[in-house]
Amino acid sequence: MKPLTMHPMTSVTRVRRCLGAAVQLALLAAAVVAAEPISPWRLIFAFGDSYTDSGAGYVDGDGPTAIVYVARDLGVPFTHATAPDAAGKGLNFAVSGAQTGEGEGRRIKDALLGRGMQNQGRDFAARVQSGAVKFEPERTLFFVAGGLNDGRLTTETTMANLTLLVRQLHAVGARHFLIAVLPQKIPQFARVGQRLSPALAQLPVSLKEQYPAATFHVSRWGDYMDAVMAEPARFGITNTTDACAGRALFDQDTTPRGDPKTYFFYHEGHPSTAVQRIVAHELRREVLAAAPVAGLAALNGTWKPTAAELAGQPMPPPVLKTITLKLDGAAYEVVVETPKGPAVDRGAVTIDLATKPASMTIAGIEGPNAGKAFPAIYEIAGDTLRICYDLAGKARPTEFKTRPETKQYWVTYQRAK
Numbered sequence: 001m002k003p004l005t006m007h008p009m010t011s012v013t014r015v016r017r018c019l020g021a022a023v024q025l026a027l028l029a030a031a032v033v034a035a036e037p038i039s040p041w042r043l044i045f046a047f048g049d050s051y052t053d054s055g056a057g058y059v060d061g062d063g064p065t066a067i068v069y070v071a072r073d074l075g076v077p078f079t080h081a082t083a084p085d086a087a088g089k090g091l092n093f094a095v096s097g098a099q100t101g102e103g104e105g106r107r108i109k110d111a112l113l114g115r116g117m118q119n120q121g122r123d124f125a126a127r128v129q130s131g132a133v134k135f136e137p138e139r140t141l142f143f144v145a146g147g148l149n150d151g152r153l154t155t156e157t158t159m160a161n162l163t164l165l166v167r168q169l170h171a172v173g174a175r176h177f178l179i180a181v182l183p184q185k186i187p188q189f190a191r192v193g194q195r196l197s198p199a200l201a202q203l204p205v206s207l208k209e210q211y212p213a214a215t216f217h218v219s220r221w222g223d224y225m226d227a228v229m230a231e232p233a234r235f236g237i238t239n240t241t242d243a244c245a246g247r248a249l250f251d252q253d254t255t256p257r258g259d260p261k262t263y264f265f266y267h268e269g270h271p272s273t274a275v276q277r278i279v280a281h282e283l284r285r286e287v288l289a290a291a292p293v294a295g296l297a298a299l300n301g302t303w304k305p306t307a308a309e310l311a312g313q314p315m316p317p318p319v320l321k322t323i324t325l326k327l328d329g330a331a332y333e334v335v336v337e338t339p340k341g342p343a344v345d346r347g348a349v350t351i352d353l354a355t356k357p358a359s360m361t362i363a364g365i366e367g368p369n370a371g372k373a374f375p376a377i378y379e380i381a382g383d384t385l386r387i388c389y390d391l392a393g394k395a396r397p398t399e400f401k402t403r404p405e406t407k408q409y410w411v412t413y414q415r416a417k
Contacts, residue, residue, distance in 0.1 A: 039074035040291035040330045042139040043090035047120045048146045050096035055080035057095030058111035062266045063273030067143055069280035070287055073365050093120035100146045100161035111249055117146050121168040128172040137175045145180035145221055147196045148189045155199050166207055175214045178290055179204050180221035185229040188269035217290045224279040235278050240264040288348050289329030295353045298380055299327045303413035312404045345369050359396055383415035
């Protein structure tokens, strides 16, 4: 492959010509870190109600919920708690109709409704104690999204219930938690969401005081649903009021009234899987950002490239100015401004501080590099970050140099203030 000739220039025509070729390279270069597997989490366990249920009770929609999409994106084995192939996988214990408190639930046809989150937590604990569920505490995330059905409970009761759930999980080894705030713009749940979300946002603070060795992060899960409700056209949603179809569970007409991908609600009051997929894009970033990986925090921030070189040839400054890299825990996002609009690349980050120099692997999840992995080395000094990649994805570079007739790519970033 003949190397691209990219060097400082003043010709607008030449800058534009190399910009097209540089966009993908810039995305690759800015896509800092990730490895095999893609996610720093080995397993995910989820607890909640119909907005999260993926089969343990009743799927109140037309497909996967957000946490299922996140697990798929990150390559984390995941299924619902009653699946016959549950062994060795992360599990979704969420059940439609669940409150945060107690409740054995009730059967309607083949569905289980209303099994409380306390019961979900006890089920998980019993499986751990019996040996049916095994996990590495430092590589396992617990996602908690509950409260939508707590309209008749006080805020204090809901917070006490969720605290008790965390206590159950912590007692059998859980150490990393993502606590979700609720949607506030969905008419059927607006009142309870508006009442509980401020307290849910503060709950990780009190939990951290009780369990200082554990980590607790707030998930804006509900806010992401609200964003779709507030600007539906931005996401391709054209109907935010009607249900697309009825529920077979209640002998309603299940014929879709239109394209489910354009409906916010598939069943009354319950998001379509299209909306869940949209929410998953942001939830995935939070899941990656919550990873307790040593060294990642030093990389957090917004970065702008100040110099870059591919196969021994420099990239022109006008191209570098179009690139922005954001790092947040194990998540990365790169935006490259192009004449046709922004090109976006998102993925996961893993690092290894034991190597000299420190090593990275980039795993693309969304965008032009989805499904690709690139080995790299890096060094950071204050607000300056240097990375050298092998864009061929074959061998990790050994020094911060590039050579002709290779796909080695070197870049220096400066952290934006």
